[in-house]
């Protein structure tokens with residue numbers, strides 16, 4: 603099992619969109635995947651078309667990390683149709699904001715890890731993090747094999763990548779960085795090219811191939827379907843980008859937590 607945090611300390615750069623793109627690529631490849639929706643906005647839960655009502659959610663799991671509660675918080679994604687277990691979601695809710703203590707340290711960060719050990723077996727676990735540096739993001743880092751940092755090619759986001767990588771390196775036992783992916787990239791914009799070069803200088807080989815800005819991402823999210831269900835050149839280009847990114851994720855060696 604590989605556990606990946608999809609994170610950034612900057613809001614709105616595309617963490618959830620990248621999580622959904624990876625989930626779509628994993629579904630296409632038949633890799634049993636669990637998406638854990640750590641963000642109180644619960645966008646991943648709605649983007650993955652979860653319709654089943656569950657008695658529990660992520661906040662309940664963090665309060666009581668027992669198998670019964672975890673089972674009651676996992677729902678099938680509507681994307682997986684009649685293939686139970688292929689793509690599941692540990693559903694998020696606004697209540698998890700109460701579990702995002704910015705001061706948390708030590709054993710409290712292991713609760714998510716304990717909960718995931720009780721979750722049904724999957725080959726890949728994707729943790730969609732909130733944009734804050736509190737207990738939720740730190741707990742994700744504590745139980746992940748690798749962290750994928752999402753950014754866009756803007757000045758403030760470059761600064762946020764620097765901050766994110768420093769915090770990751772400073773946290774004891776945190777995931778190692780898999781890389782930095784620039785989302786919504788518009789290579790025709792001189793400003794974005796400049797920021798992309800700046801990021802390459804900052805992170806070197808950690809810089810991964812960018813995800814282009816394409817309306818197809820919003821169409822797929824609006825319809826509650828995986829990108830791979832859309833037709834057209836833009837969707838195909840995005841699918842190829844996420845297929846490649848998934849390949850890099852699957853090459854991560856599990857840290858054996």
Ligand SMILES: Nc1ncnc2c1ncn2[C@@H]1O[C@H](COP(=O)(O)OP(=O)(O)OP(=O)(O)O)[C@@H](O)[C@H]1O
Nearest residue numbers: 613614615616617618619733786814815816819820
């Ligand atoms: N490559 C892209 N092309 C076009 N639109 C995109 C792309 N990536 C993301 N978006 C859009 O940008 C918005 C923000 O994306 P998203 O919600 O994935 O960011 P986020 O980092 O998860 O935000 P938050 O910090 O609030 O959790 C969404 O409306 C999404 O549809």
Ligand SMILES: [Mg+2]
Nearest residue numbers: 617618641645
């Ligand atoms: Mg999000």
